[in-house]
Amino acid sequence: MxxxxxxxxxxxxxxxxxxxxxxxxxxxxxxIGNLGAGKTTLAKGIISGLGAAEPDEVSSPTFTLIHEYGPASSGARVYHIDLYRLDRAEQVATLGLDEIFDRDAVVLIEWGERFPQLLPAERVEIRLETVGAEDRRIEVTGRGVSTNSAALE
Ligand SMILES: Nc1ncnc2c1ncn2[C@@H]1O[C@H](COP(=O)(O)OP(=O)(O)O)[C@@H](O)[C@H]1O
Ligand SMILES: [Mg+2]
Structure with missing residues (x-):
């Protein structure tokens, strides 16, 4: 962590x-974090770091549910998903997440922890907490994933 x-x-x-x-x-x-904690802001950085889009090109998928970034041909693909507006696992099931998880891609999910049964056991969990107007505590945990966390130290 x-x-x-x-x-x-x-x-x-x-x-x-x-x-x-x-x-x-x-x-x-x-x-993982409350509204305004900075989940979408952090996603902008991750998507940009993966070379899939510039931060300005990343918008919240709250209404569209899934945004896809990256070149059409090959290279880094990133899916950015927001499940905030869905209440029931059956609604989430219609998105075909399993098929997305099978792709060679990084999949970022906001509010995914509300549907734990639909998630792979191996995942990275990032918890964001508002600790001041502009201060955020951000905790990164790999669960069964070999992240190169040395790069963060
Ligand atoms: N340190 C910070 N990191 C991220 N966002 C911050 C920070 N300080 C203030 N903010 C503000 O908090 C809000 C975060 O929004 P957003 O990333 O959309 O959150 P979420 O997706 O968790 O609802 C933005 O208005 C942003 O300007
Ligand atoms: Mg958001």
């Missing part, structure tokens, strides 16, 4: 870029 504190959006994006370097090519990453 690695714990960080950031003091601005920019610092959170930069931390996301560093976390991106620790991820295997294929990974499911849960972004």
């Amino acid at each position: 690695n714990v960080f504190e950031t003091h601005s959006d920019e610092e959170t994006i930069e931390l996301g870029r560093r976390i991106a370097e620790t991820l295997p090519r294929r990974a499911v990453v849960l972004l």
